[in-house]
Amino acid sequence: xxxxxxxxxxxxxxxxxxxxxxxxxxxxxxxxxxxxxxxxxxxxxxxxxxxxxxxxxxxxxxxxxxxxxxxxxxxxxxxxxxxxxxxxxxxxxxxxxxxxxxxxxxxxxxxxxxxxxxxxxxxxxxxxxxxxxxxxxxxxxxxxxxxxxxxxxxxxxxxxxxxxxxxxxxxxxxxxxxxxxxxxxxxxxxxxxxxxxxxxxxxxxxxxxxxxxxxxxxxxxxxxxxxxxxxxxxxxxxxxxxxxxxxxxxxxxxxxxxxxxxxxxxxxxxxxxxxxxxxxxxxxxx
Amino acid sequence: xxxxxxxxxxxxxxxxxxxxxxxxxxxxxxxxxxxxxxxxxxxxxxxxxxxxxxxxxxxxxxxxxxxxxxxxxxxxxxxxxxxxxxxxxxxxxxxxxxxxxxxxxxxxxxxxxxxxxxxxxxxxxxxxxxxxxxxxxxxxxxxxxxxxxxxxxxxxxxxxxxxxxxxxxxxxxxxxxxxxxxxxxxxxxxxxxxxxxxxxxxxxxxxxxxxxxxxxxxxxxxxxxxxxxxxxxxxxxxxxxxxxxxxxxxxxxxxxxxxxxxxxxxxxxxxxxxxxxxxxxxxxxxxxxxxxxxxxxxxxxxxxxxxxxxxxxxxxxxxxxxxxxxxxxxxxxxxxxxxxxxxxxxxxxxxxxxxxxxxxxxxxxxxxxxxxxxxxxxxxxxxxxxxxxxxxxxxxxxxxxxxxxxxxxxxxxxxxxxxxxxxxxxxxxxxxxxxxxxxxxxxxxxxxxxxxxxxxxxxxxxxxxxxxxx
Numbered sequence: 001x002x003x004x005x006x007x008x009x010x011x012x013x014x015x016x017x018x019x020x021x022x023x024x025x026x027x028x029x030x031x032x033x034x035x036x037x038x039x040x041x042x043x044x045x046x047x048x049x050x051x052x053x054x055x056x057x058x059x060x061x062x063x064x065x066x067x068x069x070x071x072x073x074x075x076x077x078x079x080x081x082x083x084x085x086x087x088x089x090x091x092x093x094x095x096x097x098x099x100x101x102x103x104x105x106x107x108x109x110x111x112x113x114x115x116x117x118x119x120x121x122x123x124x125x126x127x128x129x130x131x132x133x134x135x136x137x138x139x140x141x142x143x144x145x146x147x148x149x150x151x152x153x154x155x156x157x158x159x160x161x162x163x164x165x166x167x168x169x170x171x172x173x174x175x176x177x178x179x180x181x182x183x184x185x186x187x188x189x190x191x192x193x194x195x196x197x198x199x200x201x202x203x204x205x206x207x208x209x210x211x212x213x214x215x216x217x218x219x220x221x222x223x224x225x226x227x228x229x230x231x232x233x234x235x236x237x238x239x240x241x242x243x244x245x246x247x248x249x250x251x252x253x254x255x256x257x258x259x260x261x262x263x264x265x266x267x268x269x270x271x272x273x274x275x276x277x278x279x280x281x282x283x284x285x286x
Numbered sequence: 287x288x289x290x291x292x293x294x295x296x297x298x299x300x301x302x303x304x305x306x307x308x309x310x311x312x313x314x315x316x317x318x319x320x321x322x323x324x325x326x327x328x329x330x331x332x333x334x335x336x337x338x339x340x341x342x343x344x345x346x347x348x349x350x351x352x353x354x355x356x357x358x359x360x361x362x363x364x365x366x367x368x369x370x371x372x373x374x375x376x377x378x379x380x381x382x383x384x385x386x387x388x389x390x391x392x393x394x395x396x397x398x399x400x401x402x403x404x405x406x407x408x409x410x411x412x413x414x415x416x417x418x419x420x421x422x423x424x425x426x427x428x429x430x431x432x433x434x435x436x437x438x439x440x441x442x443x444x445x446x447x448x449x450x451x452x453x454x455x456x457x458x459x460x461x462x463x464x465x466x467x468x469x470x471x472x473x474x475x476x477x478x479x480x481x482x483x484x485x486x487x488x489x490x491x492x493x494x495x496x497x498x499x500x501x502x503x504x505x506x507x508x509x510x511x512x513x514x515x516x517x518x519x520x521x522x523x524x525x526x527x528x529x530x531x532x533x534x535x536x537x538x539x540x541x542x543x544x545x546x547x548x549x550x551x552x553x554x555x556x557x558x559x560x561x562x563x564x565x566x567x568x569x570x571x572x573x574x575x576x577x578x579x580x581x582x583x584x585x586x587x588x589x590x591x592x593x594x595x596x597x598x599x600x601x602x603x604x605x606x607x608x609x610x611x612x613x614x615x616x617x618x619x620x621x622x623x624x625x626x627x628x629x630x631x632x633x634x635x636x637x638x639x640x641x642x643x644x645x646x647x648x649x650x651x652x653x654x655x656x657x658x659x660x661x662x663x664x665x666x667x668x669x670x671x672x673x674x675x676x677x678x679x680x681x682x683x684x685x686x687x688x689x690x691x692x693x694x695x696x697x698x699x700x701x702x703x704x705x706x707x708x709x710x711x712x713x714x715x716x717x718x719x720x721x722x723x724x725x726x727x728x729x730x731x732x733x734x735x736x737x738x739x740x741x742x743x744x745x746x747x748x749x750x751x752x753x754x755x756x
Binding site for chain 1: 439502504516646647649650651652673677682
């Protein structure tokens with residue numbers, strides 16, 4: 001039981017999943033589950049608040065915002081601005097993770113379904129407009145060149161996830177891109193970057209959910225949350241065999257797609273089980 | 287053109303060519319072993335005559351069934367309710383639920399006076415305009431395949447527009463919408479139609495309907511099934527019929543009909559209730575009386591499976607039950623079913639693929655409450671078994687991974703046999719010094735049952751591929 005410590009000696013961590021009723025479309029609530037479990041397995045006491053809209057946002061040590069549809073996204077942004085707690089907590093250094101619609105509303109402006117701009121929280125120096133072309137849908141791999149660094153000073157392993165959005169996000173000078181896109185679209189601004197971060201606020205377009213596919217990023221956020229509480233932020237290692245197997249499988253699948261795009265139709269990799277091999281069956285009976 | 291109101295369709299000109307071509311392509315496709323061929327034939331026929339569906343549907347009694355979950359089953363139920371096991375009703379039984387499949391079904395069943403079509407949610411509005419149906423059954427709308435299908439509210443708006451336009455019809459025959467009153471997204475769409483029979487089916491899943499589609503306010507659900515927006519007048523409409531706690535279908539006029547059917551689960555009783563209300567609205571076929579709700583339910587009572595869903599197969603002395611669910615609402619309904627039956631399955635095999643027909647994004651696994659399986663032993667399989675394994679780990683569900691689905695079923699059968707042989711022997715739980723991967727399962731609770739079936743639950747292609755291999 002190395003790594004596990006006496007729970008009573010550890011402070012309680014409060015993970016807040018923000019408005020799952022409005023920002024909960026793509027399984028992004030899983031980010032809260034991943035954070036909570038990875039803290040519990042290390043002996044921390046953790047509570048997860050699924051903070052529904054319509055009541056004051058609770059004080060927490062880590063906030064997660066997920067993807068959502070256009071109408072609910074507008075409502076979530078205006079409620080969060082009105083409520084004020086998220087901006088206040090972020091100002092105290094409490095980490096915030098925003099995904100997709102939740103990423104967009106962390107910025108200055110984002111569009112609704114009719115391309116009217118709406119005000120965001122302004123926690124990240126980003127603005128989003130509606131893309132002109134097709135939605136960006138598919139697997140993404142991106143490299144943490146200028147991204148946040150873990151406590152040991154190394155670089156986080158490549159970011160992997162699934163994007164599905166129609167927005168184009170521009171990162172201003174007050175924030176940095178989270179990662180450089182190797183495969184996929186990401187922010188879509190032509191500079192081939194994905195997400196944004198500043199201080200302890202991180203935004204990304206990636207679902208999966210992103211923290212289940214990038215557990216080192218989850219641990220980075222947990223470390224930040226402990227730092228913000230003034231606790232020791234060293235985290236004992238966990239047995240991540242299954243997460244690593246998932247990452248390896250997804251990275252290999254994305255690589256195979258890349259090869260296929262380069263017109264190598266008989267690439268050995270294409271024979272791999274379930275990889276880049278969508279069925280031609282169009283129907284989806286219920 | 288057809289010869290008036292009779293059942294015999296003899297299309298002329300372009301439509302006839304389209305029909306002949308469709309049939310020929312179907313035969314060719316079957317000869318070349320390219321599958322059943324109905325979809326490809328339908329596609330060829332539509333290429334020749336894009337208005338083929340409306341030409342072939344004219345003058346027939348058409349019912350359309352759509353929704354996120356239960357389309358195939360409910361379509362099969364409605365056919366059974368209308369025919370009582372006989373013939374005379376045409377349908378797209380293979381689940382080919384987009385225009386090519388509809389054209390194929392109309393061609394294949396040229397002589398049928400009654401047509402029941404399962405419709406992909408995205409194609410419903412267009413098909414209403416084309417077929418001028420007598421009945422439209424709207425089951426539910428929840429998150430499903432977000433990388434491929436429009437989001438829930440966009441679909442609800444599409445339905446609403448399609449139903450609002452249904453007032454201006456070429457023929458005089460009226461249309462009745464039979465709609466699930468417990469799903470606010472369905473209600474938002476259906477209230478645009480002139481005639482609606484609202485059915486209270488007791489829907490549990492409402493995570494996709496908290497934001498009011500009318501005003502953006504917040505919908506409050508009460509535990510008894512009612513719901514109401516907190517900011518506008520949008521709320522559950524007056525019910526025509528509803529399912530009560532004693533599994534009885536209660537009509538507003540006081541009629542009570544027991545919902546006793548072989549098909550398992552709350553969701554199938556909900557589908558049966560929709561069919562009991564929908565079937566009479568189809569009116570009378572030539573020379574027959576309209577089906578009553580009681581007759582409809584009587585005819586559904588002994589239906590055991592639809593398109594292989596809920597069917598069982600025997601393998602190496604063990605019963606394997608095949609369950610299909612494609613999205614969080616569907617998986618949750620199956621967990622409800624396992625709880626409701628209260629049995630001890632010999633094993634649970636969960637299979638997930640992410641092909642185009644399944645949706646390429648597996649994020650939905652995190653909206654499924656796998657935590658409810660804690661204490662059971664699960665085998666994860668399918669092309670995306672790695673995603674499933676990580677999800678199960680974070681749900682604290684004891685699991686093993688066997689990537690090949692048939693091997694996974696066999697592993698579950700073996701485990702059940704071992705458990706039967708080794709009652710009282712518990713497996714070693716290794717401790718390698720690392721932080722435990724998940725809490726050690728309670729030996730007794732985690733041991734598979736020794737008599738029950740192996741439950742195989744897969745999403746769409748995982749299910750159909752295993753069914754074909756068995």
